């Protein structure tokens with residue numbers, strides 16, 4: 001069966017995204033907000049998977065904080081940018097859908113920055129189940145995406161739809177917030193901490 005393209009591939013947004021983060025980093029801007037929240041969820045030296053790592057900013061920030069990080073990203077151009085920007089970052093050109101239980105266990109899977117709304121159509125539950133299957137016994141998933149003002153070509157994914165998908169794959173919401181600084185939940189952006197139901 002031919003593999004469906006991800007919404008990310010269809011968006012053609014890769015070059016803009018890569019350039020935007022290269023510029024932010026060059027300007028000394030903060031690109032580590034998601035990683036700081038992830039770090040607070042973890043013991044020192046934890047095992048972390050960055051699923052859909054893009055140009056590697058979150059994975060690199062967690063590696064720098066002493067965690068054992070593996071990043072996966074199917075977009076070859078972004079993998080190259082990650083390797084150039086963060087030499088030594090373990091990043092593999094891989095899709096979440098290709099993960100198997102042998103890839104784990106991880107204390108935390110990070111799936112932030114709209115990855116969930118850029119998956120290939122109809123693959124959300126498969127992706128969630130794949131991330132669930134690589135969790136350590138008390139492992140968690142940190143996920144976040146735009147609910148409103150979604151970026152070009154991203155799907156609309158309502159809280160109700162997302163949370164129904166979580167239930168269907170045996171994941172539970174431990175916390176829902178509106179930001180990576182844990183402001184109250186809102187209609188613009190969703191941040192969830194998940195674990196096995």
Ligand SMILES: C[S@@+](CC[C@H](N)C(=O)[O-])C[C@H]1O[C@@H](n2cnc3c(N)ncnc32)[C@H](O)[C@@H]1O
Pocket residue numbers: 006007008017051052053054055056057058072073074075078094095096097111112113114115116118119120127
């Ligand atoms: C807006 S970028 C965010 C990248 C990174 N997480 C960040 O926050 O900087 C969305 C990413 O989702 C990735 N993505 C989409 N579908 C994916 C899949 N099935 N497996 C892994 N990554 C995927 C894209 O390749 C792209 O890098």
